Amino acid sequence: MLTRFPTFLVYIILLTLAVPWYWDSDSQLIWFGFPAWVVTSVLISLIASIVTCVIFLRSHDNT
């Protein structure tokens, strides 16, 4: 599952994008009533949920 390298890499990328370090600190953009950086952060979280859901559906972990 998570220990497979491609999956692990996807989560590392999502973690990197979830933290809004790459936004301009003076940004005043508002999307859908929220600061734009909040909207991107929420979207990344949604992608993380979808990826997690797909992994749960496809996993066959045997001890």
Added chain:
Amino acid sequence: MNNLAPLGIGSWLFIGCYLCSLLLIGWLAKQARTEDTMQDFYLAGSGFGPVMLFMTLFATQYSGNTFFAFTGATYRIGYSWIVCLHFMTAIIVVYLLFAERLHILAKQRNYLTPGDFVQDRYQNKALTIIVAIVMIAVLCNFLLAQLMAMGRAMEGLNPNNGPAAYNIGVVVLALIMVVYGTLGGMRAVVWTDALQGAILIVGFALLVVSLLDLFGPIGKATQILMERDKVSGTRFASVPNAAQCREWLSYIIGVGFAFAFYPQAIQRIYAARNTVTLKRSLLVMSFMPLPTMVIVVVTGVIALAYFPGLEGASADQIFGSLLREVQMSSIFGYGLVLVILSAVLAAMMSTADSALLSLSSMLTKDIFARCFYTLASQEQLTLVGKVFSWTMLLLLVLLAIALREEASLVQLLDRKLDLLIQIAPVFILGLRWRSLNGSAAAIGLLTGISIALILAYGDLAFVHNGKIFNFHPGVVAVIPNLTITILLSLWFNRRLIVNKNVQKSSSINT
């Protein structure tokens, strides 16, 4: 929840009936018991289906903290608390690392407590007891936070009798919880969780609709905060700075790896009927942070925009100020607040009862039965567990009353993280790396806990606001924990191989 308008007799009757229904569920769960064993009492026999499991996981994970502490945290730091969305998702991602394997083992070997896995995997009593003590300490902290949140909720319902209402609230709600928990065990807890989870979802969805109706679109609140940031230099709606970004990283990693190991969550992994059930529940859970946390942050942002000025522990009560506005707006608003209050009480009780059940099972099985009375029968242990439930709850109720104004709910959350994350290597590595040695894991764990506690309470110059370079002490301490665990395991295994080779060669020579 100070500032709420006083409730009428009808409202109190509604809340009273709701609380009585929990006792009825406890009694029904007692009737449904098939045998007087610990397995039946603490894991409800053969386990739960996907819907029940999902509801209980949801009600256990989204608690009084969700409403009070998280709304309070948003109120204190603004949009930056959207990090809660990521760390609640991270918990489910961490389950990918171990939940399925742990569930399969639990079913094969009849695990009851997290300590059962540790003992079975490592055959190391010291490690099992250390893990149990850490988890018990965390559960006590967790239960204390829930009891305090219950008290604050009742304080808000009776604004004229603040301290007395807090004390009565803590005592009465704790009493109801321990009665239905003692009657029906895990079955009662999960059935009430299902009821409470449903009320929770409906109540909060309605709250956001009413708040947006009362205060206008969220964009208006965002504009107010952006203006305030410009004037007063705050960062309520601004992009998080470097320090806040590091804190985000710490929260996502820390909460993800710590809160996946709440004993009550691990016991729900055990209690799933089968692997398919577990995976179905967890995949639905992976989508729950999004609606729940966005709602909580929106609520906190509205409060921050329209009711500024509260600080410290009183910021946790901001939720009540919002409810008052809804309550005073119309008869529908009054009824809605009543449903939401029931939902909030429900959330706190369902989280607390799960923690109490886990606490009693660990004290009974991992400490009492393993260290003091190894020959006890199932009936005796179940009885001892119930006695532990009552005793621990009594002590924690007294502590909650003593600490009424002392701690904010997020401070309590941070200390749990510092301790619980140290256990992650014992479970994750233990399930995936056969060579992991029990003694090495014990030394690593003790090192991690010591460093985390020294960093958190040592009053060190480089620790600011309880964090090191904006990272939680627990997240920092897990690095030496992990390093020691791995290096010592490799060393112990190498010594074992050398000893075996020496024995082999000496037996050949003789």
